[in-house]
Amino acid sequence: MIYVFYIALFFMALGMIFSLIRFVKGPTAGDRTVALDTLTTIGVAAMVLLAYMFHRFIYVDVALVYAVLGFIGVIVIARYLEGAL
């Protein structure tokens, strides 16, 4: 049954690679910011998956804090791009 998590982690890693390509390539700052947001979201899901695979309960807390920080970062970057900060 552990192979299920390997398959899920494979798809998540592929998604992270695609987001990183868009993060490097993106022509405007909005593209880069949405790539960062997608990286954060995939990272949260992968971290919870790794928490189950390693049986470490603390990784779920790390994922929660990472989600909060990613959200605040995206909001701050967007407000800065808009010129309101």
Place this chain on the structure above:
Amino acid sequence: MDNNWIEITGGILAIGGSIFLFLGSLGLLRMPDAYNRIQTGTKASTLGTILSLAGLFFFFPGWFGKFMILILFVLITNPISSHVLARAAYFTGVPLTRKTTVDQLNESLNEDPSRRAHLRKVSTNTEEDKI
């Protein structure tokens, strides 16, 4: 026997969630426009995260509280960041793709020019997309 079916359900949900995450990133790579990228990058990844967490809940029901907090947080914050990003992109003049047929915000701003006061540049869809 019962335990086996619970694990199969959780595995299907987890793999489905990871496939949604992968498809969101694929759309992020392939979409022609910043606004389309914002849409795929946030909506599909929201559903993917929720499905992955719901699948893991079947494997370890003791983490129900933390998973519910994470699901509610992702469900609330991802649309907000999508909206703020699209707003910032539109008002800084990121060009729309040339396949755009209707731009209702631009029409609304043309009818009432006083709402255009906080725009720095006017969005135009004449520039070529550089991908």
